[in-house]
Amino acid sequence: MSKAKFKNPVVKWIDHRLPIFSFMDHELNHYPTPKNLNYFWNFGSLAGIALVTMIITGIVLSMNYTAHVDYAFDSVERIMRDVNHGWLIRYIHMNGASFFFIVVYIHIFRGLYYGSYKAPRELLWILGVLILLLMMATAFMGYVLPWGQMSFWGATVITNLFSAIPLVGESIVTWLWGGFSVDNSTLNRFFSLHFVLPFVIVGVVILHLVALHRFGSNNPIGIDVKGTQDTLPFNPYYTIKDLFGLGVFLTIFAAAVFFFPNFMGHPDNYIEANPMVTPAHIVPEWYFLPFYAILRAIPDKLGGVLFMFGSIAVLFVIPWLDRSSVRSSQFRPIFKIFFWILLADCVLLGYLGAMPAEGIYVILSRIATAYYFFHFLILFPLLPYIEKTKPLPISISEPVLSGSSPASAFAFREKK
Amino acid sequence: MSTKSKTKNNKDEGKRDFLAVSTYAMAGIGAASFVWPLIDQMNPAADTLALASTEIDLSSLEEGQAITVKWRGKPVFVRHRTAEEIKNAQEASIHDMRDPEKDSDRVTNEKYIILVGVCTHLGCVPLGQKSGDVKGQYGGWFCPCHGSHYDHSGRIRKGPAPTNLAVPSYEFLSDTLIKIG
Ligand code: HEM
Numbered sequence: 001m002s003k004a005k006f007k008n009p010v011v012k013w014i015d016h017r018l019p020i021f022s023f024m025d026h027e028l029n030h031y032p033t034p035k036n037l038n039y040f041w042n043f044g045s046l047a048g049i050a051l052v053t054m055i056i057t058g059i060v061l062s063m064n065y066t067a068h069v070d071y072a073f074d075s076v077e078r079i080m081r082d083v084n085h086g087w088l089i090r091y092i093h094m095n096g097a098s099f100f101f102i103v104v105y106i107h108i109f110r111g112l113y114y115g116s117y118k119a120p121r122e123l124l125w126i127l128g129v130l131i132l133l134l135m136m137a138t139a140f141m142g143y144v145l146p147w148g149q150m151s152f153w154g155a156t157v158i159t160n161l162f163s164a165i166p167l168v169g170e171s172i173v174t175w176l177w178g179g180f181s182v183d184n185s186t187l188n189r190f191f192s193l194h195f196v197l198p199f200v201i202v203g204v205v206i207l208h209l210v211a212l213h214r215f216g217s218n219n220p221i222g223i224d225v226k227g228t229q230d231t232l233p234f235n236p237y238y239t240i241k242d243l244f245g246l247g248v249f250l251t252i253f254a255a256a257v258f259f260f261p262n263f264m265g266h267p268d269n270y271i272e273a274n275p276m277v278t279p280a281h282i283v284p285e286w287y288f289l290p291f292y293a294i295l296r297a298i299p300d301k302l303g304g305v306l307f308m309f310g311s312i313a314v315l316f317v318i319p320w321l322d323r324s325s326v327r328s329s330q331f332r333p334i335f336k337i338f339f340w341i342l343l344a345d346c347v348l349l350g351y352l353g354a355m356p357a358e359g360i361y362v363i364l365s366r367i368a369t370a371y372y373f374f375h376f377l378i379l380f381p382l383l384p385y386i387e388k389t390k391p392l393p394i395s396i397s398e399p400v401l402s403g404s405s406p407a408s409a410f411a412f413r414e415k416k
Numbered sequence: 417m418s419t420k421s422k423t424k425n426n427k428d429e430g431k432r433d434f435l436a437v438s439t440y441a442m443a444g445i446g447a448a449s450f451v452w453p454l455i456d457q458m459n460p461a462a463d464t465l466a467l468a469s470t471e472i473d474l475s476s477l478e479e480g481q482a483i484t485v486k487w488r489g490k491p492v493f494v495r496h497r498t499a500e501e502i503k504n505a506q507e508a509s510i511h512d513m514r515d516p517e518k519d520s521d522r523v524t525n526e527k528y529i530i531l532v533g534v535c536t537h538l539g540c541v542p543l544g545q546k547s548g549d550v551k552g553q554y555g556g557w558f559c560p561c562h563g564s565h566y567d568h569s570g571r572i573r574k575g576p577a578p579t580n581l582a583v584p585s586y587e588f589l590s591d592t593l594i595k596i597g
């Protein structure tokens with residue numbers, strides 16, 4: 001670790017005893033970062049900022065929220081009408097969840113495209129999938145809190161998934177509910193967990209970052225950094241780039257919060273929960289739709305649940321399913337085509353999840369589900385035997401000299 | 417950085433400083449306008465402010481009796497004073513009081529003394545509303561927390577409290593109906 005020199009005597013005194021400033025200098029200032037990162041590398045820091053935003057607005061909402069079946073809905077309406085700026089805080093939290101998922105999904109597809117999950121970043125990837133799982137649990141329980149019709153019936157349907165487990169399923173569901181239906185006990189435990197899980201996510205994000213800084217970021221051409229000629233200090237180069245990306249992100253986010261705050265929500269959730277009447281068509285939040293489509297594609301209760309959880313479980317083992325040693329899709333012509341097919345497949349699943357489970361939609365859901373698993377379980381291991389990869393550059397700096405790859409144009413401009 | 421380029425091109429350097437300063441300023445304004453709603457949400461909400469008045473019917477309150485009503489989450493004392501209590505309150509010399517105030521400045525109708533029942537020391541509720549209560553050396557109210565004595569006008573006469581019991585804003589809607597707040 002390079003010993004940082006601090007001028008301020010107080011900083012120096014503290015740093016000698018608690019090297020927090022050296023640490024920050026090392027990890028955020030000098031931290032050598034590949035010089036060819038494109039804007040897809042902005043999404044990690046955006047996810048971090050989204051997480052912090054969710055925690056801050058969440059703490060503030062909790063100050064005004066009442067976790068009781070008789071008061072929850074009214075307390076949320078009170079936040080919207082009476083609490084000072086309550087509408088703004090709630091809309092930030094509500095839309096923040098959607099934008100958090102958008103950012104993280106882009107972040108994940110970035111990893112899939114550039115092979116960032118490959119050695120030596122397997123644990124980094126696994127920690128990422130773990131974050132995704134925790135985010136899903138948190139978002140699901142958060143959606144229950146306003147105690148609208150979608151909250152209630154979403155909670156009923158999702159908790160009932162566990163009843164598919166043979167023998168103990170029913171007891172597990174009763175245990176999850178703390179009763180014989182989704183009721184006050186359920187709401188209270190969901191509030192407790194929804195409050196605490198984001199802090200667990202913070203913990204896993206820290207591990208994620210420790211793992212990231214062990215070998216540094218991957219990069220668009222996917223080859224290892226060979227020396228200082230391939231890197232730039234994180235500050236100011238990537239702090240500025242991340243901040244610029246943040247500005248663009250916040251502009252879009254603010255537009256949604258102020259002009260289309262309910263675009264990604266469902267109007268039925270502004271009707272108070274009624275355990276006697278299910279809405280005609282219940283759908284989960286958009287970010288769960290692809291998984292929901294997989295659940296409904298399988299004509300068997302237990303099978304549907306297994307495939308749905310399997311679609312996330314398979315992500316954990318991707319580092320070992322993909323047997324190619326070439327990381328970036330830029331040098332894998334066939335893999336690249338299939339990457340776009342996978343992306344289209346996931347979007348299609350999302351669409352199908354929002355459609356009624358009948359007729360052509362069911363058939364399409366089955367095809368899309370089959371492709372999803374084919375992609376990871378069959379294509380990933382077998383493709384390396386068929387595919388002829390393009391020659392890799394010698395180093396990140398090399399294409400600058402040869403002027404052949406698209407990355408070189410970027411690098412050239414930067415050099416000037 | 418600036419010393420080196422001053423000799424070279426301080427015109428451009430000035431532009432750069434302007435950009436940097438205006439960027440920080442905009443970021444500062446942005447951050448402040450995000451933080452303010454987060455702070456302001458802890459202030460009383462619109463419905464809390466709307467609950468800010470209470471009506472009290474005094475017709476059944478006999479001479480010598482007292483009632484306590486809740487206003488903005490706090491107790492309000494209403495006492496129907498006896499002739500003797502009124503006399504005491506009016507004749508006490510205000511010169512040696514800690515917070516000198518004439519009784520006539522603290523009542524609208526001298527029969528009824530209306531006070532916020534919160535000790536001005538550290539916020540306990542003084543005793544003296546119920547018939548069996550300790551009323552302190554001056555016969556009005558006594559705060560058990562740290563021993564503040566209030567007289568028949570709710571003025572602090574002895575003990576640590578710095579000021580008299582507060583008189584809330586109120587009006588008589590009729591002879592026996594008052595609206596507080
Ligand atoms: C709370 C959510 C998350 C946060 C705050 C977060 C944060 C970050 C940050 C700051 C970086 C470095 C910048 C970058 O490369 O974009 C990063 C890298 C990475 N993240 Fe995440 N992440 C999150 C979720 C995930 C998920 C769900 C996955 C995968 C399923 C994932 C996989 C990765 C990988 C593989 C890298 C290294 C990428 C590379 O170097 O090319 N992350 N993460």
Ligand code: FES
Pocket residue numbers: 535536537538539540559560561562563564575576577
């Ligand atoms: S609070 Fe009443 S005397 Fe201290």
